[in-house]
Every structure is written in structure tokens, then in C-alpha cells.
Amino acid sequence: MSLQSTDPIADLLTRIRNAALVGKTEVRVPTSKLKKIVAEQLVKNHYLADVKLEDGKPRGTLVITINNNGENAAFTELARVSKPGRRIYVSSADIPKVKQGRGIVLVSTSKGVMTGAEAAKAKLGGEVLLKVY
Template structure:
């Protein structure tokens, strides 16, 4: 029997946060296209080491490497901004800067999930998904 979550993105972030706190370098989560896109954006931005999708019988799994063995994690804080009970939408000129540009926000736009800087350059607004630094 599988457990249903109301917010799979928050579940992904919580699993990453918890694994980082106990010193694990890798975490496995049930896969979805949105989770994979978010994890790959975080990896591209340098906050995760690697993201792989493993095919499984009942369901695919995302294998997320937080950091290499012997290294420290680059994530200090990772927070969900828009929640199922309270969605947060912004225009392109309202996208927040995280820690004076040292962190990033991910925005779900009509062009897909992109970072806040990319959204400002493309003049796209959308739903604020998460912030990380």
C-alpha cells in the first residue's frame, strides 16, 4: 500500500532536508515529471550533485545525490513557497532575490520550471515553487 501525499513537491524537499540533516549523501523518492524537473534544476544550479531516474516495477524512483562522499552539502535552507492551500503567483518584476543573489527561487512559468533570474530575463511571471540557498 502506497502513501498518498497532498503536496509531492513539499515531500521531496522534506526528504532532501532530512537526509542532509542526518548526513546522508543520497535520497530516493517516488518519481514524477515535476519532481524530476525541479531536482535537475537544483543540480544544474549546483545545489545537488546528481539526479537519476530508475525504472521500477510499480513506480519509477528518483535517486538524488545531495553531495559527494566526504563533501559538505551546498544547501543551507530549502523552503516551499507556494502550497496547495495558498498558491503564490508573481509578475516578472516581483520575483524575489534570495540572500542578495546568493540563493535562487524556482518559478513555474508557461515556459516550464525556470530559476528566478531566467524568469526576470525572459520577463515571465508564474507560481513561486521554492527558494534555496
């Protein structure tokens, strides 16, 4: 059995969601540059507590801390928007709002992965990766 997923971001989100639902505070996932950037953006926007990279062979592991002991997860919904079968691209003017601005979307732009607000401010469009509320 292979560890390869057809959609690594969906796999990351599912692992985080499932760990939060059963009350775990930490989840370990095989690393990639994109997974690391997505997790760091979620930490920066206070939806996750922390993310660390552990080196290993053949590849490293991301250790994602969802929340501290005794706390609930900071997110209610963590969903993939653009999928391998259907990519969703938007211009800077059409970046969607999540729950009337209370959530965020992550957008993959030519300048890297950033939140929808940052992309709109920089007037950059791109692929809508996920939404968090």
C-alpha cells in the same frame, strides 16, 4: 498506507533536507515529472550533486545524490514557498531575491520550471515553487 502526498514538492524537499541533516549522501524518492524537473534544476544550479531515474513498477524512483562523500551539502535552506492552501504567483518584475541574490527561487512558468533569474530575463511570471540558499 498510501505513498500519495498532498504536496509532492514539499515531500521531496523534506526528504532531501532530512537526508542532508543526518549526513546521508543519497536519497530515493518516488518519481513524477515535476519532481524530476525540480531536482534537475537544483543540480543545474549546483545545489545537488546528481539525479538519476530508475525505472520500476508501478512507478520509477529518483535517486538524488545530495553531495559526494566527505563534503557538506551545498544548501543551507531549502523551503517551499507556494503551498496547496496558498499559492504564490508573481509577475516577472516581482520575482523575489533570496538572500540578496545569493540563493535562487524556482518559478513554474508557462514555458516550464526555471530559476527566478531566467524567468525575469524571459519576462515570464508564474508560481513561486521554492527557494534555496
